[in-house]
Amino acid sequence: MIYLDNSATTMLKPVGVAEAVANAINESGSYARGAYTSAIWAGRTLHEARKEIAKLFNLGDNQTVAFCANATTALNTAILGAIEPGSHVITSVLEHNAVLRPLYRMQQTAGISIDFLPADDIGNIHVEDAKRLLRRDTKALVLTHASNVTGNSVDIAAFGKFAKKNELLFIVDAAQSAGSIPIDFNNMNADILCFTGHKYLMGPQGTGGLCMKKSTRIDPLIYGGTGIDSFSHDQPINYPDRLEAGTQNIHSIAGLLFALKFINETGLENIIARKMALFTQLYMGLQTIDNITIYGDIYQKERTSTLSINVGDMDSSTVSDILSTEYDICTRSGAHCAPKMHEALGTEKQGAVRLSISYFNTERNIEETINALSAIAF
Amino acid sequence: MKEELSLVIAFDATSDAFAAEDVFRQNGLSGRLIPLPESISAGCGLAWRAESNLEKELTDALKSIDITSAHIYYLIL
Ligand SMILES: Cc1ncc(COP(=O)(O)O)c(C=O)c1O
Numbered sequence: 236m237i238y239l240d241n242s243a244t245t246m247l248k249p250v251g252v253a254e255a256v257a258n259a260i261n262e263s264g265s266y267a268r269g270a271y272t273s274a275i276w277a278g279r280t281l282h283e284a285r286k287e288i289a290k291l292f293n294l295g296d297n298q299t300v301a302f303c304a305n306a307t308t309a310l311n312t313a314i315l316g317a318i319e320p321g322s323h324v325i326t327s328v329l330e331h332n333a334v335l336r337p338l339y340r341m342q343q344t345a346g347i348s349i350d351f352l353p354a355d356d357i358g359n360i361h362v363e364d365a366k367r368l369l370r371r372d373t374k375a376l377v378l379t380h381a382s383n384v385t386g387n388s389v390d391i392a393a394f395g396k397f398a399k400k401n402e403l404l405f406i407v408d409a410a411q412s413a414g415s416i417p418i419d420f421n422n423m424n425a426d427i428l429c430f431t432g433h434k435y436l437m438g439p440q441g442t443g444g445l446c447m448k449k450s451t452r453i454d455p456l457i458y459g460g461t462g463i464d465s466f467s468h469d470q471p472i473n474y475p476d477r478l479e480a481g482t483q484n485i486h487s488i489a490g491l492l493f494a495l496k497f498i499n500e501t502g503l504e505n506i507i508a509r510k511m512a513l514f515t516q517l518y519m520g521l522q523t524i525d526n527i528t529i530y531g532d533i534y535q536k537e538r539t540s541t542l543s544i545n546v547g548d549m550d551s552s553t554v555s556d557i558l559s560t561e562y563d564i565c566t567r568s569g570a571h572c573a574p575k576m577h578e579a580l581g582t583e584k585q586g587a588v589r590l591s592i593s594y595f596n597t598e599r600n601i602e603e604t605i606n607a608l609s610a611i612a613f
Numbered sequence: 614m615k616e617e618l619s620l621v622i623a624f625d626a627t628s629d630a631f632a633a634e635d636v637f638r639q640n641g642l643s644g645r646l647i648p649l650p651e652s653i654s655a656g657c658g659l660a661w662r663a664e665s666n667l668e669k670e671l672t673d674a675l676k677s678i679d680i681t682s683a684h685i686y687y688l689i690l
Contacts, residue, residue: 282631463658473626
């Protein structure tokens with residue numbers, strides 16, 4: 236099998252991740268629910284994971300990470316819990332449904348209004364458009380750091396400056412960029428950065444979180460036990476504890492911790508260099524094939540190793556199915572949960588075949604994929 | 614078990630308790646996490662228990678990582 240759906244979830248994890256999960260199942264008690272050995276083990280594991288996230292994303296003093304199930308939960312927490320009811324929000328057509336649907340929900344229940352930054356024909360958004368959409372009642376900017384369809388990155392530094400200047404709450408969706416593009420939370424002027432553990436951080440499913448300044452006010456999405464202040468009717472006021480109700484998923488976080496250490500020890504720059512070498516190989520191979528359309532800004536300095544294509548006017552689902560059944564190559568077809576991106580690229584009917592590369596793919600994988608696609612396109 | 618005067622640090626957040634444990638260990642300060650004694654609060658949670666003469670070292674260590682939610686008690690435990 237050649238696995239090229241890493242933007243959905245990475246399947247090949249660093250050796251040791253699965254073992255770390257198995258070990259945690261044997262060792263871990265419940266976090267914050269006791270001071271006996273296995274509960275302390277859980278607490279130390281969570282604390283170590285916070286430290287590795289802080290290192291990878293460069294969190295400063297007074298910034299922290301709250302863990303949750305995935306980027307979707309983190310984005311719901313941020314959008315439903317920190318955006319002011321009745322205000323105006325700027326977002327973009329690049330966004331995943333994990334951003335769009337909580338925003339639409341806020342539109343229905345909290346009276347917010349939404350404007351979308353348009354994309355140009357290679358799928359990029361521009362800060363000049365944000366200046367144009369800015370209103371007196373604009374209070375928040377919600378943007379993905381990288382498109383899950385084109386792999387293009389967004390110029391977070393420029394948008395961060397814009398948000399800071401205009402005192403906007405800036406929420407960043409790092410689901411695709413974490414582990415693929417350097418993230419400097421302390422210097423990017425973002426208030427909340429949402430990530431998922433199972434994509435390019437190469438950890439287990441069921442892990443994710445949000446990075447925040449401890450002073451940012453976010454109402455919890457989930458209310459319940461935290462192991463402290465049991466007689467209070469409210470969640471603890473301190474972050475991240477305020478956002479971590481319920482038994483934490485220490486088993487999977489132990490796996491994520493192992494994966495984060497692997498990334499920090501290998502060096503994110505080395506991981507990126509490896510993935511982008513494979514990406515370049517794939518692009519160079521495919522761009523010579525007449526019948527193949529390639530989407531996105533391939534020559535961007537910072538981008539992810541995700542490439543979306545179409546073959547002639549074939550349905551993307553047909554191409555993906557042939558790749559799977561005849562070549563055992565796993566790709567994703569269709570709309571990738573980002574409806575407005577497809578409208579912008581004109582692929583809302585055809586969808587797109589998405590090939591997304593991980594650190595553990597090989598040159599051979601890419602070569603075979605190029606050969607398969609050229610046979611399908613012929 | 615012999616009763617003795619102990620220094621007990623309570624925290625407003627469990628995340629702080631584990632960050633504190635980490636910095637205390639890095640500084641070679643003895644002590645351990647215990648269930649929060651009921652005499653401090655009838656809630657629940659974790660506290661750090663240490664020898665009663667360590668207040669300055671412990672509070673310096675907490676300051677070094679910006680933990681401000683710590684409350685210090687002296688208890689016979
Ligand atoms: C850009 C983007 N945002 C959010 C998500 C949601 O991530 P998860 O499914 O891990 O919650 C995804 C992936 O599905 C994504 O690609």
